[in-house]
Amino acid sequence: MNFYRSSIVAVSICGLLITGCTNTAPLTEMDSEQQGKKAEHLSPKEWLELNSFQLNSAEPGTDLKDIEPLRQMIGSASIVGLGEANHGSREIYTMKHRFVEFLVMEMGFTTLVLEENWGNALKLDHYVLTGEGNPSKFLMPIFQTKEIVDILEWMREYNADPENEKKLRVVGMDVQNVSENVYDEIRQYIKKYKPDLLPRVNNKMKELAEVTKDLETYSALPQAIQEKHQEQAKEITEILEQNKSSLNGQSKEFARIKQHAKVIEQFTGMFFNFSENPSEFFLKHDIAMFENAKWAHEQLGKTIVWAHNGHIAKNNMLQEVYPKLAGQHLLEHYGKEYVTIGTSFGKGDYNAFNLENKIVPATIQLNDPKTFNHTLDQVSKDQYFVDLRNATGLTQKWLEEEQPFLIGFGSADPSKPNTVTTSLGQAFDILIHIDTVSAGELVR
Template identity: 30%
Template sequence: MKKNVVLLLCLIFTACREKTVDPITPSPTPTVQVTKEQAKLNSLITPLKKSALDLSDDELKVLDQLKSASIIGLGEATHGTKEFFEMKHRLFKYFVEHFNHKYFAFEMDYAESLIFDEYVQTGKGDIVQLMKDKMYFWTWNTVEVKNLLEWMKNYNQGKAEAERVHIFGIDCQIFKYNVLEIVKRMKVIDPSIGNNVELLLKPLLDITGEYKGGYENNVAEAANLVSKNKDLIISKSSLKEYQILEHLANVIVQTEDYLKMYYTNSAYISGNVRDKYMSDNVDWLKNQTPHPMSVWAHNLHVANEGNNMGKNINQTYQEKYRTIGFSFAEGSVTAVNLTQKKLAYNNFDTDVKEKYINQLFSQASSPNYIVKMEDMFADESLRTYFMSKPFFQIGAAFYSPFETNNFTTLKAYNFTYLIHINTSTHSDSYLLTP
């Protein structure tokens, strides 16, 4: 009996001891395969560890190579990404404070920009209401652009004219504001000439739908009225006022030519015409200031390629023109959905990037970063990869599901730097937010 009790206790002790000391074998950690392209990209990037508006000056010093440029083009891979807009706001602030930039040229019409430059100079008016009432392009009618304009206005307070920053438009897509502005200004200087200009240009305000020409002589004669009365205009106002009037007249001529081309020829041909005029307007604006300047437009406009605005600027300014392009891989974007035929906040499926080189950008060790383009293309494996797939970006509109017209080819000379924001958040549009 005694032997049985001892045996039982031994069995219990042994069982408890084995249960107590038996270790749990951990599951093996999965091995993440890093391709040579990923490894090389990771060695080249400068991570952006904060949101755009919170980036310090030290974190942006990587871009100091751009300080010698006369013009810096700031692109965007969509017209409706919050992070792109805020990054360009932060970059312009850096360029103003460290590179002495004074002008921010926008992808908007000239007369429209004069309305908002007045706010930037004086601070008069309710900027939100002004944007809702006067901002023609939905792309910029956002909280993010409002914040930029407010920063510019606050920066200007207490500064002499030579130290102030300005916003000016370089596009040529609408008649309305340009016609109204030139007539208003001419009537103040000389009512007789102003009335004649109004008679010539008023029919342009009544056009609805597609413009197919018919007023070529009107816009040419209006421009001629301004130029042949140069001395009179200067004597009654100033050289600066004459330059504004002359440019307004030229932009109206550009708009007439572009719209006629757009509705009677291919979009490709008219796009080339528009980009040429945009580069002419950048050049005109640069001649108004001794300081370097920034240009805000889509990647496709600022890129040094083909017949783009950026290519035209580069032919004139060469190494004095530098660019920053943007990319993304997923998220939401404000854009016109042509399938739904409306402006909307659109979500991009994560598998979209798999067809494009944006997939590699999304696999870097940091979700957001800056990388120098020539460094990437100097590596053979990366260069080969970039040649194997297109680069995904969208303009103001797109078809859903996404079609092949949403891509382009990325080349080493397109941009000086590329900023990748992995997940896009749609811009905060005043037109979509109650």
């Protein structure tokens, strides 16, 4: 969840809703035993200098040779979490775009799971497959930037090339609403295969569609009404399953429709007892994000999960709000099949909602030497990536310690800290660091 101002109002939690040498590759010629002994005593900065890989550009479409070391880092993993330290920095988005290009063109990844609402992503998926529609209109406001649109347009161009037989897909993992197109697809599917079933399902969906448009509407409902809608959502899933044989139930198409129904269940089940136990809402929210990412991987193949660092990390860096995050669920389910790539920055701007509910550039300046970012920024490379799993000695210890780490939320509140305390080594397998970032270009 991106914790946009509208979402924050709905749930009444304002501001929370989420180099020395010029070598471009690590040294490899030293005797391994001597190198190992030396590495044990290197400072974190020295280790990063020797083991990080310079990134020559943050611009999509440029030569990808500088990212080649990623091939060995990812190995045989089939699901990759690609994080962002905030939801609105140009260079983080464009660098992530380059990494997506590499994962697609060099490693055979085909599915991009976005931290976007399920219904919006259905429209984005249709766009990258057909070219129909304007992708900027199918995105949450905070994601309506040129950089995000650019990657969707790149995916569309890739799919339009007949030489690329395996088409790229887009799936949404978030459930901040259930839009009308989700219900429409269920209706059209039932009408196609078993039209006599439609009135029974439609009666339930009509009522649900009126109250699942956004968090504000649904969260204002009395608990008894929410419980009624949760039962209606479950019944839709049950009806689909009971009529599986006559609904082409072994098809990929049926699996998609059934997941539509699952998303309705996810949304309607999040708010029970919110006023008494808000943590339950956040727990269920990230369980839903995990379930939707897992569905995409199972149905569509090698998957990139594009989301905030907090949602893809292997540990919980947002403990004050979330009991457990999607990345933790992904780790439990996939083990070594799940590899995380986090992003970090030293200073700069990102887009966020201000207290007047307007998206504006927010600035973070690095001024705390105790942060991970301060050390990461001391490396002489202005942008680089590194496999944190290879760290030893002092660096390994440093990575395992819990220290402040710069982060940008969807809502910029000057009274709130812009760091979280976490263990970088436990959060990410691989880290991309960019010294200075700027706010993305809004296209609304």
